[in-house]
Amino acid sequence: MNRKTTALSAENEQLLQEIVQLRKEIQLLQHDVQYLEKIAREKxxxxxxNEEVYNVNPIAPDPAEPQVTPEGEIEGDVP
Known part of the structure; x- marks a missing residue:
C-alpha cells in the first residue's frame, strides 16, 4: 500500500508540473504574438x-564518381 501511495504521489507531482507548463504556454499563446507566430511557423x-517556401534538398553524390575535396584532391577510384 505504501509503494502505491508513493507512486501515485510522484505521478500527481508530475501532473501538477505539467499543468504549470501548460498554463505558461496558454499565457504565451494568448499574449505573446511572436511566440504565437513561432508556433504557427514551426508546428x-x-x-x-508575402513569403514563399523553398525546399532545398541537396542531391547525394554518386558513389561511383570520384569526388573532389575542397583542397582540389580527388577521392575515390580514378580510372
Missing amino acids: YGMLKS
Whole structure:
C-alpha cells in the first residue's frame, strides 16, 4: 500500500508540473504574438502572405564518381 501511495504521489507531482507548463504556454499563446507566430511557423508550416517556401534538398553524390575535396584532391577510384 505504501509503494502505491508513493507512486501515485510522484505521478500527481508530475501532473501538477505539467499543468504549470501548460498554463505558461496558454499565457504565451494568448499574449505573446511572436511566440504565437513561432508556433504557427514551426508546428503548422504557416507563412505570411508575402513569403514563399523553398525546399532545398541537396542531391547525394554518386558513389561511383570520384569526388573532389575542397583542397582540389580527388577521392575515390580514378580510372
